Amino acid sequence: MNREWSELNKTFQQQIKKEATFRQGIETLLDLREQLIDVVLSFRKELNREEFNAMPFINADGYHSKTVAYSIWHIFRIEDIVAHTLINDDEQILFASDYMERIKAPLITTGNELVGKEIAEFSAQLVLDELYNYAIEVMTSTKAMLENLAFGELKNIISVQRKDKLMSLNVVSSDEKAAWLVDYWCGKDIGGLLSMPFSRHWIMHIEASLRIIAKLRK
Numbered sequence: 001m002n003r004e005w006s007e008l009n010k011t012f013q014q015q016i017k018k019e020a021t022f023r024q025g026i027e028t029l030l031d032l033r034e035q036l037i038d039v040v041l042s043f044r045k046e047l048n049r050e051e052f053n054a055m056p057f058i059n060a061d062g063y064h065s066k067t068v069a070y071s072i073w074h075i076f077r078i079e080d081i082v083a084h085t086l087i088n089d090d091e092q093i094l095f096a097s098d099y100m101e102r103i104k105a106p107l108i109t110t111g112n113e114l115v116g117k118e119i120a121e122f123s124a125q126l127v128l129d130e131l132y133n134y135a136i137e138v139m140t141s142t143k144a145m146l147e148n149l150a151f152g153e154l155k156n157i158i159s160v161q162r163k164d165k166l167m168s169l170n171v172v173s174s175d176e177k178a179a180w181l182v183d184y185w186c187g188k189d190i191g192g193l194l195s196m197p198f199s200r201h202w203i204m205h206i207e208a209s210l211r212i213i214a215k216l217r218k
Helices: 003-015 019-046 049-053 068-088 099-103 117-125 128-148 160-169 176-186 190-195 200-216
Strands: none
Touching: 003 019, 003 190, 003 200, 019 068, 019 128, 019 200, 049 068, 049 117, 068 117, 068 128, 068 160, 068 176, 068 190, 068 200, 099 128, 160 176
């Protein structure tokens, strides 16, 4: 893991444990996310369309076995679901801003259920400019949520009602490669969700994307 990103991730998690340093911890998290989104934005300038769909590690076991386009969808789809359905209890950006139509995505899920060539085929269908618009809108919305988050809310757990709402939206596939996400998220308090998916999850998929790009450029 990138040393600076790793240190920022560790620092923010320590800072949010105490009320006296909680707000500083949120600022550290926001700083980390700004650094990470800059990398994601750089992909748009540096890669051609085919490179966004490329799978140089298609037979590998790990995040780098995906595509860059898939990784962007996956990062922000998960964040949208968790931030809006589980934490805010409001409408996801994907639906509120009609991004399904704008991105031309063939699914509304996180994409965990896709394997092998399905990932490349999915990636090729996405309208990249709109995918990036979606990512920025989700990130901006999450930033507002984090800035308004109170220390006392960190121990709040996800209610049964919100879990049921999540299930009813069908935004997580029932496939075994995806279905586990529901219990995983709903088993965490809000403090736990700040790491997965709002920080560490980003790092893992962005580093995997950098590995993909490095392989393509050899």
